Amino acid sequence: MGAQQVRDGFEELYGTAPEGVWAAPGRVNLIGEHTDYNDGFVMPFALPHTAVAAVSRRTDGVLRLHSADVEGGVVELRVDELAPGADRNWTAYPSGVLWALREAGHAVTGADIHLTSTVPSGAGLSSSAALEIVVALALNDLFSLGLRGWQLARLCQRAENVYVGAPVGIMDQTASACCEAGHALFLDTRDLSQRQIPFDLAAEGMRLLVVDTQVEHSHSEGEYGKRRAGCEKGADLLGVDALRDVPYADLDAALARLGDEEEVRRLVRHIVTENERVERVVSLLEAGETRAIGPVLVEGHASLRDDFRISCPELDLVVDTALASGALGARMTGGGFGGSAIVLAEEPDVDAITKAVTEAFATAGFTTPRVFEAVPSSGAHRLD
Numbered sequence: 001m002g003a004q005q006v007r008d009g010f011e012e013l014y015g016t017a018p019e020g021v022w023a024a025p026g027r028v029n030l031i032g033e034h035t036d037y038n039d040g041f042v043m044p045f046a047l048p049h050t051a052v053a054a055v056s057r058r059t060d061g062v063l064r065l066h067s068a069d070v071e072g073g074v075v076e077l078r079v080d081e082l083a084p085g086a087d088r089n090w091t092a093y094p095s096g097v098l099w100a101l102r103e104a105g106h107a108v109t110g111a112d113i114h115l116t117s118t119v120p121s122g123a124g125l126s127s128s129a130a131l132e133i134v135v136a137l138a139l140n141d142l143f144s145l146g147l148r149g150w151q152l153a154r155l156c157q158r159a160e161n162v163y164v165g166a167p168v169g170i171m172d173q174t175a176s177a178c179c180e181a182g183h184a185l186f187l188d189t190r191d192l193s194q195r196q197i198p199f200d201l202a203a204e205g206m207r208l209l210v211v212d213t214q215v216e217h218s219h220s221e222g223e224y225g226k227r228r229a230g231c232e233k234g235a236d237l238l239g240v241d242a243l244r245d246v247p248y249a250d251l252d253a254a255l256a257r258l259g260d261e262e263e264v265r266r267l268v269r270h271i272v273t274e275n276e277r278v279e280r281v282v283s284l285l286e287a288g289e290t291r292a293i294g295p296v297l298v299e300g301h302a303s304l305r306d307d308f309r310i311s312c313p314e315l316d317l318v319v320d321t322a323l324a325s326g327a328l329g330a331r332m333t334g335g336g337f338g339g340s341a342i343v344l345a346e347e348p349d350v351d352a353i354t355k356a357v358t359e360a361f362a363t364a365g366f367t368t369p370r371v372f373e374a375v376p377s378s379g380a381h382r383l384d
Contacts, residue, residue, distance in 0.1 A: 036169030058110030096163030124334020215338030294329025310336025
């Protein structure tokens with residue numbers, strides 16, 4: 001749905017034209033999984049799939065929300081009654097953003113909002129972060145708050161952590177707000193320093209495929225929280241602020257100090273090695289050795305499967321089949337327990353890999369996967 005359709009939908013709902021239309025993308029994480037809540041390194045890029053919002057200000061303390069993607073009419077809320085845990089529907093994402101802005105002292109007095117999104121839900125591609133960032137950017141512009149992308153990301157993370165109740169890190173919101181077309185974002189999640197790394201696969205004759213397994217995952221369910229708690233326990237046992245502070249060169253010594261804490265040892269090993277993998281991918285891309293990142297992606301998948309233990313049969317089947325069919329590299333991406341995998345391939349091999357993965361899913365009795373090309377795209381911006 002384009003900007004004009006969203007604008008028209010807003011006018012039909014609310015009887016007047018919106019003050020503007022904004023878009024914010026979903027993201028794919030190239031490398032750096034579950035490192036963001038450990039103060040580590042990540043490397044996402046924005047998808048062309050976006051959440052789009054038509055928005056107008058209100059001054060009467062009313063928030064009206066509507067989604068073209070959800071059954072039902074306009075939801076009306078009072079901004080002074082917004083509270084964490086009170087909303088368990090899709091509306092928690094946009095209303096949580098308004099709550100977070102007001103809690104931070106910003107005078108946001110209400111809004112009319114009409115939303116739609118092409119970011120696949122439950123696929124590990126940050127559909128919720130896209131919804132949050134598009135609303136945050138619109139309110140930032142309309143109420144002249146003067147907040148920068150990283151500040152909006154922080155507020156949206158707080159909205160999802162506290163208001164929605166999902167213990168997510170900072171990567172998804174920062175990627176949606178700050179990515180640039182043709183680049184991956186090298187992000188230090190401790191201080192939010194960032195560097196845009198050129199990532200133009202088409203110019204080098206390659207493609208990056210996203211394979212949505214159609215197995216939905218949910219951040220607010222328990223396994224994600226267990227991994228996060230285990231990482232925090234590991235940091236406590238090692239006497240560091242976060243696992244980011246364990247140098248790769250000291251990993252063996254750190255693991256030895258953890259003794260018989262086998263589960264914590266596995267989690268620590270993944271985080272420390274994953275941070276090293278992010279830095280390796282950055283170095284390879286900056287050196288123009290893009291094809292050489294393929295084996296690093298495969299290493300990352302093995303670590304997520306064996307140490308972090310958040311893969312699933314469908315994700316493993318994508319990776320194994322793609323590699324057997326000539327892919328340069330592949331790994332699961334996102335929170336895990338479903339969602340999507342990414343496949344790096346030479347352009348001539350894309351069709352054969354797609355066919356092989358689809359046939360492998362059929363043979364295994366799995367739901368047919370959705371396969372599409374991921375093109376590094378622009379972060380959040382105003383459309384109209």
